[in-house]
Amino acid sequence: MSAEEAPARRYAGTRVPRVEDARLLTGRGTYVDDVVRPGMLHACFVRSPLARARIEGVDASEALALEGVHAVFTAEDLNPTAREQWYTLIGKDVPDTPRPPLAEDEVRFVGDPVALVIADDRYIAEDAAELVVVEYEPLPPVVDYATGRESGDLVHEGFPNNIACELAGLPVEDLPVFDEAAFTARETIYQQAYAAVPIETRGLVAEWSPSTGEMTIWAATQSPHEVRLFCARLLGLDEHRVRVVMRDTGGGFGQKVLPLREEICVMLASVKVPGPLKWIEDRRENLLAAGQARHEHADARIAFDADGMILATAIDYVQDVGAYPTPAPMNTCAVVGILFPGPYRIPQGTFATTGVFSNTVGRTAYRGPWQFESVAREVLLDIAAREMGRDPAELRRKNLLRRDEFPCTNHSGMPYSDVTPLETFEQALEMLDYDAFRREQERARAEGRYLGVGTSTYIEPTTDSLSLHATEGATIRIEPSGKVNVYVSGGSSGNSIETTVVQLTADALGVDIEDVNTIQGDTAVTPFGGGTGGSRSGSMNAGAVEATASILRERIAAIAADRLGVSAEDVETVGGHARVRGKPETGLPLSEIASIAYFQPESLPPGVPPGLEASGRYRAQSPVIWANATHLCTCEVDLTTGAVKLLRYIVSEDCGPMINPTVVEGQIAGGVVQGIGGALYEHLAYDEDGNPVSTTFMDYLLPTSTEVPVIEYGHIETPGPGPGGYKGVGEGGAIGAPPAVVNAVADALAPLGVKITRLPLTPESLVTLVREAKARQEAAG
Template structure:
């Protein structure tokens, strides 16, 4: 533990055990449902059983007559209570889509909340919800987003053709390269809807004090300060009268970045009931109403010269935003178009993107919301390689950008820097021994076995300085004992920010890691921060700690220099003491300096304030910090049953210097498993009438340890522009895994021809592809 790491730091860069683990692994974590307040009441929602219907009326009389029921709220009770409803992350002036708290006039998806029942316990609330009568007049639903623009029905009045947002570059017809190139490959690629499925579902406890006009909230959230600001605006009260506490959050993956309609209802209802109000989402509700992601398709094309050099790319991208998307969908729509063609050297291109409403659950943020850009590009590259008779690895090798080509601006004007696409690609191939695998594949095919290999190389934006969450704060207090408390907005949502904060602070102040404690997730005592999202936590928190620790180190040096009668510039703060540089024996322990600062202010040098507490705020130094990786997957496909067995899964990641390699690899693994699930198993499906058909884990399939191979890691470290050179790593695993898996399966099935252009890749789709290939062979004689 005390050995210095390769960068000279004592803890940063080391595999320090997670400080969260002792409580979480022994069942001593505190989640929202563990919060018990005296007199707590419980909420349950009455939800629409129809995808689209007019609401003729709501009769709650029978529910209200049930013993233990406190109230039943409908749209007319809660919706008028809204003062302002916008998200700090997005901004006040950004165009948004309709979002009533409770359905008003019309329900727009199965699961749409119509009424909120409040009772003395959850069981009574659920019983009462079944007694609320809603008069529904069925209306034709817009169930299929792919035909919604041609439908005569509208999900929302005021949005013609059901278009929520549009953005386009140059018309593809104005690029003659696609007609003139030696090869132009074009395909429409579809990705199914799937969901975040956090281990802990959504939940909130809201307690209103009518005496003080204050709201206390305990929330399962990724951003407690966002919840605080949103609630203050919602209720029209000052933000210093709202306190939000998050303890442990059992995963969020984007679903818990922003308050959603149910949490908003609880905030609005809490001042109207005589006790704290708790709502805990059950699993069926989570799959029914917590949001969808990834439901999208694109008409994508790539033009090549005769040698396989990419000349141009174009993508016409369409995403399903459901009925009530959160947040407004334009950003992710735009990023998919602007990032295409990813980390490749392409001189020309264009894009068009469209978000379309449907009568299904609203689209929400999910780990790498622009992930489809990599799916479309990488799947199309493999198809292109097979059409041109070229190995997919060689095609990529000719076109991937190298480290020495950055900074580089793609044809859409997106500037990239500090990334290593070709280098991670080569490292992944070397870890596999690509040539040896191809030889093994040939032998297996001769034996009637079908092995495949697929890759995905991508770049992803992490921290940025362009949004309202472009700063992050920290407060560090060295106690009179010399122990250290560091306060950041943070919170434990699975990204190990507690551990990395302790590592960063221990090194920044030169103290033993055992002497550092972190306090996070309570808006009453932590500085404002953007929370966990967009792969921002590591680099932004590192910056905030660096800025704040520098203030304290200067103060410590001044105190020590005054005591030792030397210049402050001669003082070194390290090893838990301040000493004259090169003379550690002269050191004054940090505890002694703290005692001077707190208890002997008259002995402090002129201009040095008493105490050892400081706050600082960091702003990202670059418009975007980029990370990149290559995912490589090998598999074996049983062509008779369609079963896919993943053999190896390799990730070469460049997220800059690693604060904690174990944490980095854990983030990669978690995202990769979610991506594997999206490629092969998960499907948030609806029937043609807009009815969800996968609202339990019997129908919504998740990968388990049985289906996922051991993940192998390679690392390339290119420093980013921020403090320590740290980049984000939280989302990349979920971006790179799906196309790598799809391409591996397609490669295994290459002898049968056909193209895999629709996810998930199910056993049925594989068997059908093989059956069709054999039928073509028979027909050809």
Template sequence: MTDLKAGAARYAGARVHRVEDPRLLTGHGTFVDDVVRPGMLHACFVRSPVARARITAVDASEALALDGVHAVFFAEDLNPDVRESWYTLLGRDVPDTPRPALADGEVRFAGDPVALVVARDRYVAEDAADLVEIDYEALPPVVDYATAGESAESVHPEHPGNVAGALDGRPAEELAPVFDGAAHVVAATIHQQAYVPVPMETRGLVAEWSAADGELTIWASTQAPHEVRLFCSRLLGLPEHKVRVIMRDTGGGFGQKVIPMREDMCLLLAARKLPAAVKWIEDRRENLLSAGQARHEHGHARMAFDDDGRILAAALDYVQDAGAYPSPSPLFSAAAVGMLFPGPYRIPQSTFSVRSMFSNTTGRTAYRGPWQFESVAREVLLDRAARQLGVDPVELRRRNLLRHDEMPFVNPNGMPYSDMTPLETFEHALEILDYPAFRKEQEQGRAQGRYLGVGTCSYVEPTASALGPHATEGATIRIEPSGTVNVYVSGGSTGNSLETTTVQLTADALGVDIADVNTIQGDTAVTPFGGGTGGSRSGSMIAGAIAETATTLRDRVIAIAAHRLEAAVDDIELAASRATVRGVPESGISLADIAALAYFQVDALPPGVPAGLEASARYRAQAPMIWTNATHVSTCEVDVVTGHVRLLRHIVSEDCGPMINPNVVEGQIAGGTVQGIGGALLEHLAYDEDGNPVSTTFMDYLLPTSAEVPDIEYGHVESPGPGPGGYKGVGEGGAIGAPPAVVNAVADALAPFGVEIGRLPLTPATIVALIEEAR
């Protein structure tokens, strides 16, 4: 990163107020539903009411006769227009799963889109959707992914055994002697329920086709506007420059909005057949019904220990539910579960097997830390091991956690860890809690009939990577003639404050006042290509792109200032939007005056310095992977009569390197942590035995509120990463670490009853049943 002169680095690391907050908090944001186009039409989907059936007949005549209805599209109207439908994230040649725009011949889950109705407004479109007649011939559904491999039925005939993907690590028989000869072997099968991102803003799209010039403009609620542009270009066979994607404000994504899904495909395909723009805004029921599931999975985990409680080997057999139409291919997250199962521990040998299985339920999608189950299985197993070995779970972890001075370290599955502090963050979190004091309080509580518990989770999180199609990020910085600095980056900000991050980093890199910096994001017509928000990559990648770009501009500004002030280049300092001579602060020139020279007095520029103050550059990640790590510590009290869990404290000690903005970092941790708490205790996207969803409203799908979540306490351990500024990712960790910590806290509270937890969520009814079974 550019070497900043003394006094220039003022903003990175500071709790700068978010620049987007005035707009958002006063209700002046622009979301997709705020977009209005001339003569705009509205879309509504007709969805399958059953999990699996053959479509035998369709009739849209009554719907088309309704005043205000413009069109009703079926599979034969849209699907043949698909040119290509692969994602940049995966690449053209990676095996993928089926992805028709509309159900063709057979519906494969309750909520499967069968027809697209377009009308003058949403109300008419919904009325018309009710009038579309579709005849179904019921077929036996494959509802339980865990038994899908033995089913005589196929979700997709081209995938025998309902296997969406599979991968095996080291042959299990090679580790058999280690497990057979170990002093202790502990095993557990852990089941995690399906739950979902539930962004505040549901999915949405506006597509406007201009037949005169063959251009398509898209307003999207997305995490990756350039991915939408590339996907649309391939889908429709349009040149890239004929597709423009505009992303303004997006009310949360959490992985669900990284890539276009089937409904988005339908809107894009239909747009060229319509005389005006068409808008689709998903309602909440649709979101819970068909926007995708996550977390539905189970695994059999084993660990071998020596007499001192040190881990000798670990193994995980993992199976996940892919649903009917996963997006993208689910094998990548499944493979990550296996590869990361050893976590931040000193484990010499390990193996895994992973299977992704189709079912007649909504498709699996990415959700904040898609590989999160590896931490659930490992950390729950470690607490169970501690109880069996008669060792405090904290002490067991101390014997096995990696230290900072052991980095770099290659885990037994080949993952190259670096720049992490697992033991250090663990001890820091326990210090914040005062672990010995809590154990005393717990002992006193049990004597009074109160059941308190404490649980921990330590994990590693892969963030920005030098591998794959998103290993680079671009930026353009223009110092305008007025001296104002405009920074253009891809964007994808969905509540993660990329606007504020970009402004802070640019102000420091150029030595300008933060009030003089603006950022333009989310418009593919003017911003450089970028991979968007996903995989906790944005902070470090944007930092690299800004550093690369600002270096060129900074050198040009300094050269102009030195020439004008008749000083040596090495003596020029930039701060507060002004260039001064070191040691002579009264000798200076403002950035506005430098810009005026660059644009309007080019004859006064020094030799070799081009006119204007604009630069573009791309940053390429240098390390194979940037690693973040953290420890969550949760304490709770369980009412053993009602099964109610009251969380007392939740502590997160995180090492995400130096923090660009602690407010933003802690906001990201808090959001993920609350989602993880919901997954541990409340949320469940449930289906009945016939494949009917039974939790498609917030009356049935329970979310955590402020009443269920304690104040989250933060600790920060900073070890620089290998990227510019030492910054690491932080976006997904809260959702990874919170569920195991909460589960272990509940298990610890119920330890006097001999309760062991193997299935989530931990609803009051579940906890009461566990206690009764143990008794």
């Protein structure tokens, strides 16, 4: 059996039950708050009550006098001890924005950490935090990012006009097509701030050993090796002196990819206290200070010819980056502009993007950080269709790229390949029976009921070979018993990467899945990897497992061939046995081959090393691996109450061959529910003084099972480049859902002349839109 010849797949593509469910569903998971260390201390932050103020002084004397309090650290204590503060994911030389561990001189949003209290337990730490007296001189905050560029106040000195980043292409004025086209749709579309809201909030246990100069960190993270590298740089330690352990992580969605300011403070403080230090964020802190996402707007345009063919697109995009964005915001700003053409046949266009500071919580990564390109494009397409008197589905059908048109390049210079936009679109319409729904809609309108249908089609970048996390490693050890352990970097935070890796390894080695175990999330034993983010886990781990398994397959074949007196090319591995092709009764169990490899090295064939353990690394074989999907939603809107009831939700997805269809559909479902929440419920709102008004689940509304319909799935499988043809699927649901829901609601209200350009679609906002539309109709006679 050659190294390139993998055994036939038995498990990939099947609905293998998740291996992690046994412990998670019985309450035997290990989260950061479950970690208890001898002599452990607890941390609590003193946070700013003001959106912007000068810090005049901090008096911690009363807090320090409280029994059980060990220390109160301020910026003067912690910040100077930080060495390097850059992220491996981004790189050392990428321009970044300010990010002090504790607030220096000024606080810049409500919740800004000013001091860190260390005590025997969390209760004492919280009591002590209330005793810390901070004198503030209030300053006028920049609350509305949309007007931040015109404000005379600055969030950060050194950033004129509060501009964090900007990038512009060809000026729209230099594209005469928008003036000459038969029709140009143009709207300014707004999306509100909302947040990742993982079930498990952020948390960290940092244990410093002065005698050995070693740091051990238990972290709720999506990328344990990123945390390790960051901590080593932050504290000026050699990497091998830092160990990061990630057990179970209750959701991340981008919020837990990189260490944020609180985690940085805990790392810095841990070397100054007499025991391990734990910080667990409570829910109010998470909604107050863990980051915002999605707060943005854009002036978007699409030009059409008389037949409805798209001639050009342009977007002028503005993003709220808050006070302390993590990571640097340029990447997502640029990607919104680059991907705005989406999966459509568009010959020309341009974009401009700007990130603006505000005195609100900093922007963080969140499932599909560039998602607004789909919101703006898909909502504007529906508006254009109605204004041209065309059905939105027919307008898309004219312009969506087909499978046979790839590879191609969009007008921003982004190369597309291996996707099926028109095909997923048609599948979604067929699953609904679009024509039948339109007939039902007409009957309902005649009865005074308002039904709507909306679609959203997008193309998304998943794995790429351009970032600093462009490779992934795996180590596989076939034990002397013949059982298999596979080590990968980890980052499993609900994305089932444990199950996925076990499936892939069982197939790659031709062994029974019950004989495979995976070890993840411990930087002391696992190979370096980028973790979970950017929809990279499936394809990158598939590549790493295959690169490593091919080494072991070659050894297994050589040993078996030598014992059986055949050529290595005649050996195949099936069901944990190395057998002679065509002679299933002739072969050796893997346990016997392992015994030879470990305990009889003198009998190994020439050139075959002892043992059955190997490590390998994989680099993505394409600059970008693309996935695509169409989301379709139907709804009913109550004109009196503004309530939106979702009736059906359909997703037609092309993420390539599915390693585990149940896992794929679970990832889609999770993203869809988050997207529905963003369209209808969630809003991380601030008042005009910069005070957050939604820091509890009484105010920050999340969708529940009663609001979300059964999600229906359609799959089209176009292999991508790389082993197995696997693509990413983790972010798509959150990208496609908001515009599909918005378009469904807008379609329901179209007879009234309602135009929707601002999210979220709360009952109050919809009632207002209906009232205004009716007033316009009455005024028009």
